[in-house]
Amino acid sequence: SQQGEEDPQALSIQEGENATMNCSYKTSINNLQWYRQNSGRGLVHLILIRSNEREKHSGRLRVTLDTSKKSSSLLITASRAADTASYFCATARKAAGNKLTFGGGTRVLVKP
Amino acid sequence: NAGVTQTPKFQVLKTGQSMTLQCAQDMNHEYMSWYRQDPGMGLRLIHYSVGAGITDQGEVPNGYNVSRSTTEDFPLRLLSAAPSQTSVYFCASSYVKAGGTNEKLFFGSGTQLSVL
Numbered sequence: 001s002q003q004g005e006e007d008p009q010a011l012s013i014q015e016g017e018n019a020t021m022n023c024s025y026k027t028s029i030n031n032l033q034w035y036r037q038n039s040g041r042g043l044v045h046l047i048l049i050r051s052n053e054r055e056k057h058s059g060r061l062r063v064t065l066d067t068s069k070k071s072s073s074l075l076i077t078a079s080r081a082a083d084t085a086s087y088f089c090a091t092a093r094k095a096a097g098n099k100l101t102f103g104g105g106t107r108v109l110v111k112p
Numbered sequence: 113n114a115g116v117t118q119t120p121k122f123q124v125l126k127t128g129q130s131m132t133l134q135c136a137q138d139m140n141h142e143y144m145s146w147y148r149q150d151p152g153m154g155l156r157l158i159h160y161s162v163g164a165g166i167t168d169q170g171e172v173p174n175g176y177n178v179s180r181s182t183t184e185d186f187p188l189r190l191l192s193a194a195p196s197q198t199s200v201y202f203c204a205s206s207y208v209k210a211g212g213t214n215e216k217l218f219f220g221s222g223t224q225l226s227v228l
C-alpha cells in the first residue's frame with residue numbers, strides 16, 4: 001500500500017470557501033511535500049514541511065504536520081475556480097533512501 | 113529555463129516493441145526519477161538515480177530499465193512493451209540536501225504511452 005493516503009478522495013466546494021485535505025503516512029519521514037496537478041499536466045510543487053516543523057504558510061495555502069499522528073493537512077483558503085486540480089502529498093522517508101512516495105491524491109472541484 | 117524536458121509527449125506501441133523515453137534536466141540536480149500514473153491514481157516510482165552511474169529500483173521496476181551516464185540525462189527503456197504498461201510517465205528531478213534529503217521535485221510534462 002502507498003505510504004501517503006489522502007482524504008477525502010474528492011472534494012467539491014463553492015468559490016470563496018476553504019478546502020481542507022488530509023494526508024496520513026505510516027513510517028518516520030524527513031519531510032512531507034504537497035503538489036498540485038492540473039488536468040493533463042505535470043505536478044507542481046506547493047509546499048515542503050520538514051519533520052521538525054509544525055506549520056507552514058504560502059499565500060492562501062497552510063500546511064500542518066503532526067508527526068505524533070503521522071498526518072498532515074493542506075488548507076486552501078478563499079478558493080478560486082483556478083484551484084480546481086488534484087492535490088498529492090509525498091513523503092521522503094528516512095527508511096527508504098529519502099526517495100519520494102506519493103499518495104493517491106484528492107480531486108478538488110471549485111465551482112464558480 | 114528549460115527545467116525537465118521529456119520526449120516524446122505521446123507514443124503508441126504494439127505489444128512486444130521496445131522504446132526509450134527521454135528525460136533531460138538542466139538544473140544540475142543529483143536526483144532523477146521516473147514515475148507512472150494510472151487513471152485516478154497517484155504516482156508510483158519506477159526507478160530513480162542519486163547521481164551519474166547510480167540507479168536503483170522503485171516500487172514498480174519490472175519491465176523497465178534505466179541508466180544514468182550523465183548528470184543531465186535519465187532515459188527509461190521499455191524492454192518489451194505490454195498493455196499493462198499503458199500509462200502516463202513522468203520524469204522528475206530534485207536537489208539533494210546535505211545528509212541525503214530530497215528537496216522539491218521538478219516534473220516534466222509527461223509522456224502518454226499506449227500499448228496495443
